[in-house]
Amino acid sequence: MTVAEEFEAANVKYAANFDKGHLPLPPGKQVAVVICMDARVDPAGILGLTEGEAHVIRNAGGRATDALRSVIISQRLLGTRELVIVHHTDCGMLTFNDGQLRDIVKKETGHNVDHFAFLPFSDLEQSVKDDVEYFKKNELVLDVPISGYIYDVKTGKLNKVV
Ligand SMILES: [Zn+2]
Incomplete structure (x- = not known):
């Protein structure tokens, strides 16, 4: 069995109890979160989010330049007015260099x-x-509140950097 087939089976159970079909497209909290793709990082759990509340833009490291395309779409078309960046301890991005x-x-x-x-x-x-x-200096990004955090994968705690 492939993992994709496991997903298909899990989705049958998920859809059986699904009750979020009424949610509007724009995020209710008007916020976009840029966060690492690390498998140990659960944005909803860490930030107390539920469906419909936030854009969660994930990539390796939670890097801003990689997320720019999505941030522009989030702000210009879907009304988000705050940005939150989350990197984390023990990130794979600390283990190599470009070369x-x-x-x-x-x-x-x-x-x-x-x-x-x-x-x-x-x-x-x-x-x-x-x-x-x-993000603050990028003229394509709106002048909105931007916060930055480090999530600790050992404790589950979010620590504010800026
Ligand atoms: Zn990471």
């Missing part, structure tokens, strides 16, 4: 990806500050 991953991809595929930024970081707190600054 290393470029080498791996080149070796395994033959393609040169030297132009490709994988956006790893070596300082977790600084990465949150950098991403908050990126």
Whole structure:
């Protein structure tokens, strides 16, 4: 059985008790969260969110530049007026640098990806500050409140950085 088939079976149970079909498209809390894709990170649980309340934009590291396209859509078309960035302890983005991953991809595929930024970081707190600054300075992003946090995967606690 593939994982996809497991998902299909789980969805039958989910849909049987589904009662959220009435929710409107724009997020009720008018907020977009940019957060890492790490499997241990559960945005709904960490932030107390339920369906219909927030945009949750996930990518490797919860990086701002990678999320920009979605943030513009979120703000311009779906009315979000606050941004929250969440990076986390023990993130995979702390374990490599661009050169290393470029080498791996080149070796395994033959393609040169030297132009490709994988956006790893070596300082977790600084990465949150950098991403908050990126959104604050980006003229495509609305002037809205922006907060940055580090989520601790060992304790479940969210710690404010900026
Ligand atoms: Zn991560």
